Amino acid sequence: MGVIERAGNKLPHPVLLFVGLFLIIGAVSTVLAATGATVQVPGQDETLQVKGLFTGEGVRWLLENFIPNFTGFPSLGTVLLMMAAVGVAEKTGLLETAVRASIARAPKRLLPYLVAFVACQAHLMSDVAILVIPPLAALAFKNAGRNPIAGLIGGFACVCAGYAAGFSIGALDALYTGITHQAAAVLPGGDSAPTHILINYFYTAAASCVLALIGGFLIARVLEPRLPQPDPAAEALAESADGVDGHPQDDDASVTVTARQRTGLIRSGLAVLLYAAVVVTCWLLPGSPLRGEGGALVPSPVLSGIVPLLFVAFVIAGVVYGRTVGTIERADDAPRMMAESITGMSGYIVLILVISQVIGVFDWSNVGTLLAVNGAEMLESAGLTGFTGLVLFVLLVCVLNLFVTSGSALWSLVAPVFVPAFMLIGMEPAITQAAFRIGDSATQMITPLNPYVFLMLLILRRYEPGAQLGTVLSRLSVFVVPFLIAWLAVLGLFYGLDLPLGPGADIHR
Numbered sequence: 001m002g003v004i005e006r007a008g009n010k011l012p013h014p015v016l017l018f019v020g021l022f023l024i025i026g027a028v029s030t031v032l033a034a035t036g037a038t039v040q041v042p043g044q045d046e047t048l049q050v051k052g053l054f055t056g057e058g059v060r061w062l063l064e065n066f067i068p069n070f071t072g073f074p075s076l077g078t079v080l081l082m083m084a085a086v087g088v089a090e091k092t093g094l095l096e097t098a099v100r101a102s103i104a105r106a107p108k109r110l111l112p113y114l115v116a117f118v119a120c121q122a123h124l125m126s127d128v129a130i131l132v133i134p135p136l137a138a139l140a141f142k143n144a145g146r147n148p149i150a151g152l153i154g155g156f157a158c159v160c161a162g163y164a165a166g167f168s169i170g171a172l173d174a175l176y177t178g179i180t181h182q183a184a185a186v187l188p189g190g191d192s193a194p195t196h197i198l199i200n201y202f203y204t205a206a207a208s209c210v211l212a213l214i215g216g217f218l219i220a221r222v223l224e225p226r227l228p229q230p231d232p233a234a235e236a237l238a239e240s241a242d243g244v245d246g247h248p249q250d251d252d253a254s255v256t257v258t259a260r261q262r263t264g265l266i267r268s269g270l271a272v273l274l275y276a277a278v279v280v281t282c283w284l285l286p287g288s289p290l291r292g293e294g295g296a297l298v299p300s301p302v303l304s305g306i307v308p309l310l311f312v313a314f315v316i317a318g319v320v321y322g323r324t325v326g327t328i329e330r331a332d333d334a335p336r337m338m339a340e341s342i343t344g345m346s347g348y349i350v351l352i353l354v355i356s357q358v359i360g361v362f363d364w365s366n367v368g369t370l371l372a373v374n375g376a377e378m379l380e381s382a383g384l385t386g387f388t389g390l391v392l393f394v395l396l397v398c399v400l401n402l403f404v405t406s407g408s409a410l411w412s413l414v415a416p417v418f419v420p421a422f423m424l425i426g427m428e429p430a431i432t433q434a435a436f437r438i439g440d441s442a443t444q445m446i447t448p449l450n451p452y453v454f455l456m457l458l459i460l461r462r463y464e465p466g467a468q469l470g471t472v473l474s475r476l477s478v479f480v481v482p483f484l485i486a487w488l489a490v491l492g493l494f495y496g497l498d499l500p501l502g503p504g505a506d507i508h509r
Helices: 002-009 014-034 056-071 074-091 094-103 111-119 128-143 148-161 171-184 201-226 232-242 251-255 259-284 306-325 333-343 346-365 367-381 387-401 407-424 429-442 451-460 469-497
Strands: 038-040 047-049
Touching (some): 014 056, 014 367, 014 407, 038 367, 056 346, 074 094, 074 306, 074 346, 094 111, 094 128, 094 259, 111 148, 111 201, 128 148, 148 201, 148 469, 171 407, 201 429, 259 306, 306 333, 346 367, 346 407, 387 407, 387 469
16 A cells, blocks of 8 residues: 555646646657558458657647547536536535435435435445445434444445445546547547437446345455444544534434435425426327437437536526525526536646547547557457456556546546557447446545545544554445356357447447
C-alpha cells in the first residue's frame, strides 16, 4: 500500500496527464507519418495512412476541430443533463430520504443484506453516495443493536465495489457510454455500434443482486464477528461534537423518515409511475413515432432518447417531493438546484476539454486504429480472443485503478485502444465497457489515493479512536476478491449464454 501511495502521488493531475498524452500521441503520429506508416483494418479494402499532428495538415485540423471535438463529445451534454436532473432529486432530499426509508426499519438479520443492496444502487447519487450511505448504515446498525463499525465499513465497501452496478441509471452510465462511442468510432463504421446509455443495463442490474447477497454475507458473517466493540466514551464525545448548541444529535431521528418525508416519497413515486406508464403506452402503440424503423421496439427513439426521458423523470420526482416536504417553495428553486449541480461539474468539463482532443487525435491520425489492429493481432496470436482476454483486461484495469482513481480518466486512457481491439476480434463495445466497470469498481476501496478512504478513517475513529489507515484497508480488503469473482461470474454467465448486456446490446458482432 505504501508503494502504491508513493507511486500514485507522483502522477500529475488528470488534466496534465492527458495533456502529456496529447503531446506524446502528436509526436508519435508525426514520426509514423514521416516514415510512411499505414494500417489496414481487417475486412476493409482501404489502406489508411497515419497522419502527423505536428505537420501543416495536423495544425490546420486541430485549429478547425478543437471546439467541435469538445462540444461534440457525446458524454458532455448527456452527463450535464443527467447531473442537472439528479441534482434536483438530490438537493430536495429525495435520494437521501429514499436511502433512509430503505434501511430505517429493516429487520436485524436482513439489515446487512439491505445495506449492501442499497449501496450497490448508489452510483445514481454519484459521489454523494459515499458521503451518505456509510454513516447512515452505521447508525442503522447501532439502532438495530449491531456493531456500527460493520455498517460503516460494509456500506463503504459495497458502495465502492458495486459502484458501477445497479438498476439505477445515472451520470456514470452517460459518461462511460460517451467515451465508448468515441472509442468505437476509431474504426471505420464503428460509430454505428450500439453505445446508448443502457448498453450494460441488464448486466449491471443482475450483478447488483449477486453483489448484494455476497456483500451482506461478508458484512454479517466475516466482518462483523471480527470487529471490536465501539468505545462508548468516544461515541459519546463524537455525538456531543455533532450536536447543535451542545445538544447531542438524535441518532434515531438521523436514520428514520418523518411522516412528511414518507408522503413525499409516495407522491413522487406515483408521479414517476404515471409518467412511465404514459411513455410505455405511447411506445407500444402501433404506428407510434416512438417506435423504430418498421415498427421495431428495439432499436427505437425510446432507447436513443432515453436520456431526456430520464431527465424528465428525475425532475418530476424531485419537484413533487420538494413541494411536499417544503424544500421547493418557489418556481425558480428547481432551476437553481440544476445550476448548482452543474457548477459542481466544472472539473469534469475541463477534463473533457482535454480528453476530447486526445481521442480526436487518436481518431484523425489513425494512430488509434493502428494500435487497435496491432492489439487485436496480439490477442489473436496469444489465443486470448474469448472470455480469457476479457478477464486479463479486467485484471489490468484493477491494477491501473489503484493509481488512476478517476473512472472517466482511466476509461479515456484504455478505451481508445481496447474497445476497437476487441471489436476487431468480434466483440461489441458493450462487453468491453462491462469488463471495464468490473476493474474500475473492484479495487477502488483499497487504494490510498481514494480520498474517501481517509474520510472513512475519520468517521471510524468516532467508534474506534485507535484506528489507523491500515485498519481500514485491511477490513476493506475482505471484499475485494469475492466481489471481483462475483462480477466476473455474472459476466461469464452472460458471455457463456450469449445474453444481451442491455437493450439491443449484444456481446458478439
